[in-house]
Every structure is written in structure tokens, then in C-alpha cells.
Amino acid sequence: MVSYLSFLSPFAPFFVTFLLLFLLVEQISYLRKKRNVPGSNIILPFLGNAISLTTKPTSFWKVQADLAASLGFSVNYIIGRFIVFIRNTELSHLIFANLRPDDFLLVGHPFGKKLFGEHNMIYMFGQDHKDLRHQIAPNFTPRALSTYTTLQQIIILQHLRSWERLSSESPGKPIYLRLLAPDMNLETSQTVFVGRYLSREAREKFRDDYNLFNTRLMKLLFDLPDFAFRNARLAVERLVETLSDYATQSKKRMSEGDEPSCLIDFWMQETVREIAESKEIAESKTAPPRSSDVEIGSYLFDFLFAAQDASTSLLLWVVTLLDSHLDVLRRVREEVSRIWSPESDTLISAEQLREMKYTQTVAREVIRYQPPAALVPHIAMKDFPLTESYTIPKGTIVFPSVYESSFQGFTEADRFEPKQFSEDRQEEVIFKRNYLAFGAGPHQCVGQRYALNHLVFFIAMFITVLDFKRRRTEGCDEIMYCPTIFPKDGCRVSLSQRCPRYPNLTLN
Known part of the structure; x- marks a missing residue:
């Protein structure tokens, strides 16, 4: 060991000089890019x-x-x-x-293409991207959205019921919505996207794979056996394979004239029609671009990924902001109770949803005030x-x-003020360029109407069927980047039942 160090010692000045030179070059390079x-x-x-x-x-x-x-x-x-x-x-x-x-x-x-696969909307550009968005458009028509709203509401109610039960079992102990809301959003996405193709066993496996992917998403990026990144990548591959199989099943149903019951059905109904037209025009058996089951499975995974953390973030900020703005909470409760009652054993209709104008402004203001991404x-x-x-x-x-x-342009940009989105002020139109929560340009979110509906339904049902009390601690509302933004404490609340009974509705 001594002889080895003796051998290296003459080179020490050169190593030190090289290191100092490297650091100097790095600093100069930074300052050159920084300029003034x-x-x-x-x-x-x-x-x-x-x-x-x-x-x-x-x-x-x-x-x-x-x-x-x-x-x-x-x-x-x-x-x-x-x-x-x-x-x-x-x-x-x-x-x-x-x-x-x-x-x-x-x-x-950082390694998105390797993790998400080659068929990913994020990395598509130009005409290919435009064509794909055109193919996706039928998934978010009023007819399709009305189908999804039934599924969304039933799942929200089921989870609110379980949250209230969980809270009542430990009255003195708050529950963490940060830990509970993701399960609700995942089940909603599963059901809305590929609902009838998921058996109970498939749902469990699907959930396990998605959670495996999500919890390892930002771990050490070594694609080696037993490392988190490798496990996440393999989970994505299994999920895409599963979703591709559902695309196959849906194509078969839609080609037989079945009625769409979830997002993939609306998508495959249009795809089957395009394939038929392509064969008639060209007398070819070649399928249109981006219509293979593997491609569709990959795009569905993109939807699934986009619908999770951002939605969870918004739900937590809704509870946080309503708890700290009781005048807004009171007005929302008054409006919703005038339009819909959970004791009616019916869900909120599309017409009733349109009538909840103030609740809609609250949802939009939450998105502006705490944009998740x-x-x-x-x-x-x-x-x-x-x-x-x-x-x-x-x-x-x-x-x-x-x-x-989000804090530029708006009249009361630094305040949580839903009136900014009222019909009288319409600041989401006046200051449209500042309202970037759904993105801008060619990659603007295609599912924003679906996301907004989900938020409005959650607000209406949460404040109607439950009483809630936020358990605040010092700094609990501080923003945490994970990578979307969340309240620092994970939104700790105590819940109790507000209405005598919930709608007695279940999924088919």
C-alpha cells in the first residue's frame, strides 16, 4: 500500500491541476451561458x-x-x-x-422514451401528432363524456363512503387524503378507459403494476435487474400489453355493432369505421396508421399516466382551499343542494352539471390558483x-x-377568488394566455373537459355527502413538488356523514 502511494505521489500535482482546471472551465462555461x-x-x-x-x-x-x-x-x-x-x-x-x-x-x-416506449404522445410532432389528436377526438365528444360521468360519479361516491367509514373508525385520528385520493383516481381511470374489460382479478393486477411503476418513477435511473427503474419499465410493458389486449377485445365488440360503454370503445368504434373505409377506398387490408393494438395500448397508458397525479393534486387543493374559504364553501353547498340531492338515488345529470355555475367557477379557480403541473x-x-x-x-x-x-393578468391574481371565472367577468377568456394549466400549443391537453367534469363532480359530492374538518399544522399548506404540487401535510382531515344516506348505485 505504501509503495503504491509512493508511486502515485509524483502525479498528485497533475491530478490537482487537472481538477482545478476542470472546475475553472465549468465555471467559465456557466458564466458564458449566463451572461447578464x-x-x-x-x-x-x-x-x-x-x-x-x-x-x-x-x-x-x-x-x-x-x-x-x-x-x-x-x-x-x-x-x-x-x-x-x-x-x-x-x-x-x-x-x-x-x-x-x-x-x-x-x-x-429523463429516460422517457426508454420508460414509456416508442409509441408515446409526448414525443410525437407535426402531422403525426395532429392525426393522432384527430383520432382521439371522438373519445371526448358530449356523448362520450356523458357515458363517463355516470362511471365517475359512482366511483367517487363509493370512495367517499369508504373514506367516511375509515375516519369514523378512529375519530381522534385524521386520515390522509394524499394516500387515499390516488386509489380513487386510478379506479376512475381504469373504469372510464377500459371498464368492462377489467375483471376483479385484472383490476388488482392492473393496480399493482401501476403502483409499482408510479412509486419507482423517480428512483435511481439504472436499468439493471432488481433496480427500481427496471421494475418500473417492466411494469409499463405489462400495462401496455394488458391495454393492447383490451383494444383487441374492443375492436371485436365495435365491429359487431355493440354500443360503446367506455373510452376505448368510443375510440375503437371510430377506428373500426376508418379501417372499413380504408379497405373500401383502397381495396387494401392495410390498417390506417396508429391503429395497431400495441400503439393504442401505449396511447391509453399515456392517458392513464396523465390522469393520475394532476387529478390527485387538484382534489387535495379543493379540500384545502374550501376549508380556508368558508364563504366559498357555503355558496357551493347552497348551489349544489338547490340542484341535486344525494338522497334522490340519482346521479347528477348533464343539465344539472351545467346549472352548477358557481361550482364550476370554483373548480376553474382551483386549477388557476394551484395548477398541478x-x-x-x-x-x-x-x-x-x-x-x-x-x-x-x-x-x-x-x-x-x-x-x-397563473398569477399574472387576472384582476385578483394573488387571491383565491372564483368570481374571476363568473359569466360577468369571464377572466379565463380575457386572460386566456395566462391560464396554462392545461398547456398551450400543439400539445394542449385533449381531455381537459373530462378533467374539469371530474373535479366538479368531486366538489359537489364531497361537500354534500360529507362534513369535513382540516387538521392544520404549521406550514401545512406549503407547496411540495412531487413532481406535481401538493399541500405539505398531505391534506389531513376528519370526515363525518352529512346526509342521511347516499345514492344506492353500483357499477354494472
Whole structure:
């Protein structure tokens, strides 16, 4: 050992010199990219500000937003990557509008293509992406949405009943909605997307695989046996295989003239029609693009993934904000009770849903005030002129802030005020460019009407069938990035039954 160290000792000055030179080059490279833009002037080697981002993400992004106040954007350095944080809404639109392979790519995950597979909507562009969105459109027509609303409401009621039972079993102990809401959302997505094709056993396996994927999504990214990332990737493959099999079954039903009962049926009904027309016109047995069962299974998984964390985030913020704004809670209860009663043994109809105008404004304001996907990371594929005086360097990770845009333009932007979305004020129209919770540009969320309906149904039923009390602690409303935003305490509540009985409805 001594002789080995003696051998290396003459080289020590060279190693130290090389290390110092590397650190100097790294610092100079950062400052060259930074130029005169607000941001850290000195960075830790390689790590940059990764420690503060990991330990205190909320304060990290707040600092970035404060730094960006003057120019509309700021810069930083995280684990070897230069980043640009965008606060200004118009600059964010510039990024969203240039989403294409030669300008910006969405970053769903550091190894998204490997994890989600090659058939993924996030990584589609141009005409292919437009054509796929056209194929998906029949899934969200008024007819399709009316089918989904029945399924959504029954599942919401079933889970509210179980939450109330769980809370009543331990009166002095709050329950954590952060742990309960994901199961409700997953069951809703399962049932709405592929409902009748899921047996009880298949539901359990499906749920286990999805939870395996979701809990390992942001773990160490080593694609090796027994590592979390490998397990997540294999879970995705099994889920896609399962969903592909359901696409096969649905195509058969729809080709036989059966009526659609879930999202995949509406999709396959249109696909079967297109295949038939294609064969008639071209006298060919070649199926239209993007209609293979594997592709459809992959796209369905995209829907499933998009419908989970964002929806859970919104449900928790609904409870949090209604608990801290009792005047809003009172008005929602008055409106819902005037239109619908849980004792009627009927669900909320489409007409009744339209009548709940104030409840709709509350839902929209929750989405504005606490947009779940607060940041939408992109990678610059080339040097991109952001302003007349600054060009984003190629390889930069760019973070347009949906959250910051939500607090720009609106008359009472810093307050939770549903009236901003009333018919009199219509600020979601006036300040449409600031309302980015559902995205903007070619990749804007296709299922936003479905998501809004789900939130309104939850609000109406939660406040009508249950009394709730938030168990607050210091800092409980602080925003946590996981990666969508949640209340720090996971929304701890105590629940009790408010109405004499619930609707006695079950899924077929």
C-alpha cells in the first residue's frame, strides 16, 4: 500500500491541476451561458444548486421566480445541466409554440422514451401528432363524456363512503387524503378507459403494476435487474400489453355493432369505421396508421399516466382551499343542494352539471390558483433566441412556469377568488394566455373537459355527502413538488356523514 502511494505521489500535482482546471472551465462555461441574466454567479462543481432543489424545492423555485422578476426569466445550474426558468407568460408561449424536434422537446422523464416506449404522445410532432389528436377526438365528444360521468360519479361516491367509514373508525385520528385520493383516481381511470374489460382479478393486477411503476418513477435511473427503474419499465410493458389486449377485445365488440360503454370503445368504434373505409377506398387490408393494438395500448397508458397525479393534486387543493374559504364553501353547498340531492338515488345529470355555475367557477379557480403541473420542462435542441438580447444555448433545460403565469393578468391574481371565472367577468377568456394549466400549443391537453367534469363532480359530492374538518399544522399548506404540487401535510382531515344516506348505485 505504501509503495503504491509512493508511486502515485509524483502525479498528485497533475491530478490537482487537472481538477482545478476542470472546475475553472465549468465555471467559465456557466458564466458564458449566463451572461447578464439574473441567477447564481458562483456554482458548486457539477452539483450546482441540486442540493437546495432536492431539500427545499419550494423555496428553490421561489428564488428562481424572484430572480426572474426583472427580465421575465432567470438561470441556474443543476447536476451538469444549465437551466432557464421562465416566469413571463409571453416567453412561456414562445417555448410552447416551438415544440418540435429541431427547437424544443418536452421532458416527461429523463429516460422517457426508454420508460414509456416508442409509441408515446409526448414525443410525437407535426402531422403525426395532429392525426393522432384527430383520432382521439371522438373519445371526448358530449356523448362520450356523458357515458363517463355516470362511471365517475359512482366511483367517487363509493370512495367517499369508504373514506367516511375509515375516519369514523378512529375519530381522534385524521386520515390522509394524499394516500387515499390516488386509489380513487386510478379506479376512475381504469373504469372510464377500459371498464368492462377489467375483471376483479385484472383490476388488482392492473393496480399493482401501476403502483409499482408510479412509486419507482423517480428512483435511481439504472436499468439493471432488481433496480427500481427496471421494475418500473417492466411494469409499463405489462400495462401496455394488458391495454393492447383490451383494444383487441374492443375492436371485436365495435365491429359487431355493440354500443360503446367506455373510452376505448368510443375510440375503437371510430377506428373500426376508418379501417372499413380504408379497405373500401383502397381495396387494401392495410390498417390506417396508429391503429395497431400495441400503439393504442401505449396511447391509453399515456392517458392513464396523465390522469393520475394532476387529478390527485387538484382534489387535495379543493379540500384545502374550501376549508380556508368558508364563504366559498357555503355558496357551493347552497348551489349544489338547490340542484341535486344525494338522497334522490340519482346521479347528477348533464343539465344539472351545467346549472352548477358557481361550482364550476370554483373548480376553474382551483386549477388557476394551484395548477398541478407547475413546471413543464423542455430541452433546447438548438440555440434559440428567447429575447433580442439573449439566446438559450443548445442543451439547456427550459422550465416555463405555469404556476407563475397563473398569477399574472387576472384582476385578483394573488387571491383565491372564483368570481374571476363568473359569466360577468369571464377572466379565463380575457386572460386566456395566462391560464396554462392545461398547456398551450400543439400539445394542449385533449381531455381537459373530462378533467374539469371530474373535479366538479368531486366538489359537489364531497361537500354534500360529507362534513369535513382540516387538521392544520404549521406550514401545512406549503407547496411540495412531487413532481406535481401538493399541500405539505398531505391534506389531513376528519370526515363525518352529512346526509342521511347516499345514492344506492353500483357499477354494472
